[in-house]
Amino acid sequence: MPLLAVGSVALDSLETPFGRREDVLGGSASYFCTCASFFGPTRLVAVVGEDFPEEHVRFLASRAIDLGGLSRRPGRTFRWKGRYEFDLNTAHTLDTQLNVFAEFRPELPEAYRDSEYVFLGNIDPDLQRTVLDQVRAPRFVACDTMNFWITSRRESLLRTLKRVDLLFVNDAEARQLAGEHNVVQAARRILGMGPRAVVVKRGEFGALFFSGEEVFAASAYPLPAVFDPTGAGDSFAGGFMGYLARTRREDHATMRRAIVLGSVLASFTVEQFSLDRLRTLGAEEIRARYAEARRLAHFDDLELDLFDVSTPS
Amino acid sequence: MPLLAVGSVALDSLETPFGRREDVLGGSASYFCTCASFFGPTRLVAVVGEDFPEEHVRFLASRAIDLGGLSRRPGRTFRWKGRYEFDLNTAHTLDTQLNVFAEFRPELPEAYRDSEYVFLGNIDPDLQRTVLDQVRAPRFVACDTMNFWITSRRESLLRTLKRVDLLFVNDAEARQLAGEHNVVQAARRILGMGPRAVVVKRGEFGALFFSGEEVFAASAYPLPAVFDPTGAGDSFAGGFMGYLARTRREDHATMRRAIVLGSVLASFTVEQFSLDRLRTLGAEEIRARYAEARRLAHFDDLELDLFDVSTPS
Numbered sequence: 263m264p265l266l267a268v269g270s271v272a273l274d275s276l277e278t279p280f281g282r283r284e285d286v287l288g289g290s291a292s293y294f295c296t297c298a299s300f301f302g303p304t305r306l307v308a309v310v311g312e313d314f315p316e317e318h319v320r321f322l323a324s325r326a327i328d329l330g331g332l333s334r335r336p337g338r339t340f341r342w343k344g345r346y347e348f349d350l351n352t353a354h355t356l357d358t359q360l361n362v363f364a365e366f367r368p369e370l371p372e373a374y375r376d377s378e379y380v381f382l383g384n385i386d387p388d389l390q391r392t393v394l395d396q397v398r399a400p401r402f403v404a405c406d407t408m409n410f411w412i413t414s415r416r417e418s419l420l421r422t423l424k425r426v427d428l429l430f431v432n433d434a435e436a437r438q439l440a441g442e443h444n445v446v447q448a449a450r451r452i453l454g455m456g457p458r459a460v461v462v463k464r465g466e467f468g469a470l471f472f473s474g475e476e477v478f479a480a481s482a483y484p485l486p487a488v489f490d491p492t493g494a495g496d497s498f499a500g501g502f503m504g505y506l507a508r509t510r511r512e513d514h515a516t517m518r519r520a521i522v523l524g525s526v527l528a529s530f531t532v533e534q535f536s537l538d539r540l541r542t543l544g545a546e547e548i549r550a551r552y553a554e555a556r557r558l559a560h561f562d563d564l565e566l567d568l569f570d571v572s573t574p575s
Numbered sequence: 576m577p578l579l580a581v582g583s584v585a586l587d588s589l590e591t592p593f594g595r596r597e598d599v600l601g602g603s604a605s606y607f608c609t610c611a612s613f614f615g616p617t618r619l620v621a622v623v624g625e626d627f628p629e630e631h632v633r634f635l636a637s638r639a640i641d642l643g644g645l646s647r648r649p650g651r652t653f654r655w656k657g658r659y660e661f662d663l664n665t666a667h668t669l670d671t672q673l674n675v676f677a678e679f680r681p682e683l684p685e686a687y688r689d690s691e692y693v694f695l696g697n698i699d700p701d702l703q704r705t706v707l708d709q710v711r712a713p714r715f716v717a718c719d720t721m722n723f724w725i726t727s728r729r730e731s732l733l734r735t736l737k738r739v740d741l742l743f744v745n746d747a748e749a750r751q752l753a754g755e756h757n758v759v760q761a762a763r764r765i766l767g768m769g770p771r772a773v774v775v776k777r778g779e780f781g782a783l784f785f786s787g788e789e790v791f792a793a794s795a796y797p798l799p800a801v802f803d804p805t806g807a808g809d810s811f812a813g814g815f816m817g818y819l820a821r822t823r824r825e826d827h828a829t830m831r832r833a834i835v836l837g838s839v840l841a842s843f844t845v846e847q848f849s850l851d852r853l854r855t856l857g858a859e860e861i862r863a864r865y866a867e868a869r870r871l872a873h874f875d876d877l878e879l880d881l882f883d884v885s886t887p888s
Contacts, residue, residue, distance in 0.1 A: 479794035
């Protein structure tokens with residue numbers, strides 16, 4: 263069964279130390295679906311305005327992305343304008359124009375209602391639940407959120423969390439949601455809110471996965487050049503969920519591979535502006551970087567005779 | 576051949592969100608030698624004042640640490656006073672009293688001159704070289720430094736770097752030394768300054784190892800409670816160098832295990848104030864946490880038939 267994703271399709275204007283771009287393709291669902299589509303078909307639920315360029319629609323359609331749930335409404339497309347400083351870690355929002363996204367009420371085409379894998383992108387938690395209400399029997403639901411919803415719509419977010427299997431957050435969001443600085447303790451508290459798994463994304467430092475007593479730490483692929491961090495988190499989620507939906511397994515070993523694949527997809531996304539790197543990316547490159555990630559993290563067992571000096575034991 | 580370490584032996588006064596301690600055992604060489612001593616004998620070169628408690632001397636001597644190079648001079652012992660906020664990542668120095676450390680001129684006992692493994696703790700780079708001058712045929716030399724030396728004694732530090740095999744730095748120091756924000760590029764530049772290997776320590780995020788084209792990423796063990804981060808870096812170096820001197824190998828696979836052991840030792844150190852956790856630590860606990868680190872970082876190869884959807888290849 264294909265994967266369903268709800269989120270934003272946007273036009274981004276970006277400034278980084280390496281250049282700027284105006285009105286390029288962006289939005290959480292664009293990154294998510296493009297990355298997930300390497301693994302199988304993906305169903306998109308989003309809204310754009312009358313000004314949304316046809317070339318972007320053609321690009322998304324070329325990627326095994328079902329656009330039956332992409333509605334075009336009178337008005338302008340959601341626009342985000344942001345700037346990154348040299349450290350590239352923090353996005354400084356310069357301007358947000360919700361436009362048609364302000365009235366977004368996700369409606370699933372009948373053909374989408376049998377989706378088993380669902381990704382609830384970073385939108386109002388009320389809307390996230392209306393999406394879930396329209397899916398007949400979701401098998402695995404993952405959810406993204408942000409500081410804005412954690413502070414301003416906390417009760418609604420907590421209701422959503424009771425209905426999801428996995429939450430994607432970054433360190434700061436995990437701390438904020440849990441009210442706890444230590445990230446291990448924060449993840450444990452979040453597991454108590456409903457999800458059976460939490461992925462804490464740490465940008466250039468990788469990601470942590472928590473589920474029950476299981477902990478997995480994935481290092482990010484150390485890139486010699488990062489161009490534009492926009493979309494890294496949604497690319498991560500897209501690689502992760504695409505792989506899960508493809509394998510139809512949710513055991514911990516599968517989740518670990520999914521996290522590394524998410525990290526690999528994100529590492530490609532940030533190499534160029536917008537979705538540009540994903541346009542030329544091939545399956546063999548994904549596979550090669552996954553193998554690279556294996557070499558990067560590998561170390562052997564210890565020799566057995568290591569501690570025979572006179573130390574306490 | 577035993578490992579030689581030069582650095583500070585100090586009395587620390589610490590404030591963390593979890594409590595405070597006055598005049599407890601501290602200093603780079605204390606942490607380094609105690610951690611290294613789990614793997615074999617270690618030779619200490621440092622200076623203390625008349626006020627240095629005999630119980631600390633007895634503790635260090637009980638750990639297979641050769642104190643022939645620990646001199647006691649008229650005056651007071653080096654004192655450092657620091658505070659950590661809730662994030663525990665940054666040490667705020669409240670007071671530094673160099674005392675006898677201000678006149679420290681490391682002199683190696685004759686019996687130390689055949690040392691093959693040498694750790695140059697974070698002291699004036701001129702002094703680091705006078706230590707090297709006194710070692711007949713060092714086989715592997717590692718060096719630590721800090722922002723103060725990078726800015727105020729850069730030329731001297733560069734001379735030291737030409738004579739070391741491995742440099743330990745944190746992210747910020749690597750960037751500062753290389754004049755380059757991207758950590759991969761920064762490490763490459765540092766490799767051009769002399770060392771054949773660089774370890775970039777990233778605190779709670781782990782460590783990166785660079786040598787030639789080799790890159791290794793180790794995740795830090797995610798701790799549910801960190802008490803006092805003082806000495807984490809020197810504990811890391813002590814575990815690393817102790818293991819190297821023990822195995823007498825310097826191939827990349829050995830270095831990777833050494834980095835994980837360094838990370839494991841550091842993870843124990845921060846669990847309690849001062850060296851308290853190291854006092855009760857046993858070899859079996861080190862071995863168990865190393866095994867834990869293997870499980871933490873493990874993920875399998877990808878299935879071969881993964882990408883058979885109609886994506887670019």
